[in-house]
Amino acid sequence: MEQGKDLVVNSWAEVQSALFDHSWNEKLQRFRSSYVYRGSWSKHYNLSTSLTRLGSSYHELEPHILRNFKKYAHSNAAPGDSIWNWLAVAQHHGLPTRLLDWTYSPYVALHFATQDLSKYDEDGVVWCVDYVKSSEFLPLSLKTAIEEEGSNVFTPDMLQPVISSLKELALLQEKEYVVFLEPPSLDARIVHQYALFSLMSTAQANMSEWLEQHPELYFRVIIPAKLKWEVRDKLDQANITERVLFPGLSGLSQWLKRHYTHD
Numbered sequence: 001m002e003q004g005k006d007l008v009v010n011s012w013a014e015v016q017s018a019l020f021d022h023s024w025n026e027k028l029q030r031f032r033s034s035y036v037y038r039g040s041w042s043k044h045y046n047l048s049t050s051l052t053r054l055g056s057s058y059h060e061l062e063p064h065i066l067r068n069f070k071k072y073a074h075s076n077a078a079p080g081d082s083i084w085n086w087l088a089v090a091q092h093h094g095l096p097t098r099l100l101d102w103t104y105s106p107y108v109a110l111h112f113a114t115q116d117l118s119k120y121d122e123d124g125v126v127w128c129v130d131y132v133k134s135s136e137f138l139p140l141s142l143k144t145a146i147e148e149e150g151s152n153v154f155t156p157d158m159l160q161p162v163i164s165s166l167k168e169l170a171l172l173q174e175k176e177y178v179v180f181l182e183p184p185s186l187d188a189r190i191v192h193q194y195a196l197f198s199l200m201s202t203a204q205a206n207m208s209e210w211l212e213q214h215p216e217l218y219f220r221v222i223i224p225a226k227l228k229w230e231v232r233d234k235l236d237q238a239n240i241t242e243r244v245l246f247p248g249l250s251g252l253s254q255w256l257k258r259h260y261t262h263d
Contacts, residue, residue: 049098142162145158
């Protein structure tokens with residue numbers, strides 16, 4: 001049931017409806033969603049980045065963290081010198097950055113909303129953002145670049161010729177904006193999670209607050225605590241598990257631990 005920008009679902013069927021009913025593309029006459037998704041175990045979490053958790057002066061620390069990451073990383077850690085490649089690699093390996101993880105898959109987002117069994121007493125959430133419409137708020141040079149490419153998101157190779165630093169990103173336009181960035185296929189995890197990143201034009205910009213200024217770009221699907229087990233079990237049956245999304249022994253172990261847990 002709708003509450004402002006929140007859709008509260010009460011069954012698996014309502015979950016499907018909330019996540020897929022908007023996916024019809026009239027121009028293509030196909031079901032091709034213009035949304036990306038981000039799942040969280042708590043509906044109270046906003047879209048703050050890992051960088052903000054470094055303290056009050058986090059925005060001043062950002063260039064130093066990235067500089068030292070590049071300094072001490074292995075020489076083959078990222079292809080080329082593009083800051084956008086380095087940011088993607090850093091985020092992928094857990095460095096605090098201004099990037100946020102998103103996925104094109106509603107089911108992958110549901111996985112992250114229900115993966116933590118210790119949080120099944122809290123309502124989860126899936127954020128749904130229209131990444132295609134968000135490009136309308138890009139500065140002209142970035143909007144032109146993405147239109148000429150015939151794409152709806154950037155890759156590091158597309159972004160680098162237009163803008164080559166985070167400082168330039170902020171100077172392109174006074175009004176804040178968001179860039180959606182597809183990372184290089186660093187490993188199977190990126191590929192299997194159908195992943196991409198969001199990047200705000202300044203380190204201090206908060207995406208939740210920016211979306212509140214543009215309510216036509218997003219909605220949230222609330223997964224009540226009482227529904228989490230059903231969603232989790234049906235995702236497992238659909239093979240949306242750590243074993244698939246985190247290839248390797250760690251992902252396999254996480255999946256088996258949950259699979260054999262009974263409350």
